[in-house]
Amino acid sequence: MIAEVHSTAASAAEEQAFLAGVRRFVAEYVLPNTREWEKDRLPDDVFKRCAEVGLMSMVVPKSLGGGGLSCVAYAEACRMLAQGDPALSMNVAAINALCLAHLVDLSTPEQRERYLGPAMKGDLELAWGLTEPDAGSDARRVQTVATPIEGRPGYYHLNGRKMFITNGGRAHMIIVIARTGEKELSAFFMDTDQPGFRLTGRIPTIGVQASWTAQFELENAVGWHTPCTFEQATGFLFRGRLGIAAMALGIAEKAHELAVEYSKQREQFNRRLCDMQSVQNMIADSEIDCNAARHLIREGAEMYDRGEPIVKQASMAKLFASEAANRVTNRAIQIHGGRGMTFDFLVEKLWRDAKLTEIGEGCSEIQRMVIAKQVTR
Secondary structure (H helix, E strand, C coil): CCCCCCCCCCCHHHHHHHHHHHHHHHHHHHHHHHHHHHHCCCCCCHHHHHHHHCCCCCCCCHHHCCCCCCHHHHHHHHHHHHHHCHHHHHHHHHHHHHHHHHHHHCCCHHHHHHHHHHHHCCCCCEEEECCECCECCCHHHCCCEEEECCCCCCEEEEEEEEEEECCCCCCCEEEEEEECCCCCEEEEEEECCCCCEEEEEECCCCCCCCCCCEEEEEEEEEEEEECCCHHHHHCCHHHHHHHHHHHHHHHHHHHHHHHHHHHHHCEECCEEHHHCHHHHHHHHHHHHHHHHHHHHHHHHHHHHHCCCCCHHHHHHHHHHHHHHHHHHHHHHHHHHHHHHHCCCCCHHHHHHHHHHCCCCCCCHHHHHHHHHHHHHC
16 A cells, blocks of 8 residues: 655745756756766766755655655756756656656655665666567557565566666666556566666667666566556656656757857858848747747646646647757757767757657657547547
């Protein structure tokens, strides 16, 4: 049985102070290191440093030692982080919306006692394991099997394969979605420091390269069952989609900012680029894209904070913001011209990072399907 958690929320002043701290953290630590991190991975102490700013406990109620922040503040933090390093934003968004939220809402007191405190301090790194070689958008195709361990109530053997797992290569505990019956799926806390877990490799990606995206195999790995249904576990994806939408917006805003700055400095045919109508059209379109995405995300976050369903709104925000980020970063490269295709300018990295937002946490095609079903039901 899931224990009831009585949330205490942060005040408006506390949230403003938190966001001011995130803004400084991004300016002083994240953005200056984003190129260096891309060469290898996020540094070993990055989540501890995030925890010091309050980024590893955003969705955790104050009654459990967390920040008790609103969804609006969560989205704002993800947006700011993406302006500094999209890979870090993606990791922080997923850990909060999927992993920490699961610990808060769908775990036993014993499970929270073991994992929640260390996770909020950044000492225990987390990941969420759903995707498999044959189960991506169609999540119900998960083939990893969970079998009860005789004599150990609540514990199961997990057998299967997972891939494209954000932070999976460095996580100390992974929340694994596995099949408990022909039609039933559930979630399990699985420590990676055990013989049954075998990391089979890091998956190189063209964008968000600093994130350790992993694939692994499970052979009689021991998992601790969390008291939930598949629908409850995957329900966290809705707030998660707002986080990825905010990540996309942060990417777009940074690329737009860089493009505008460059257009003011660069001259061709005795005119600044920003004085040319063709460039002005691109700048105007990017401004509209960013503003529209901002409003969709804000609306979805406010709805969540009011306790309203956000299935449609989260998908609309994620769909529009991700596709807008790809349009804006593409225009930013176009404005930079040939220089935009070199590693000397950050817009090329933002362009590569933006693509992930159209795929992760439900691709654009899935979002359109969700929206249409909500409209026509």
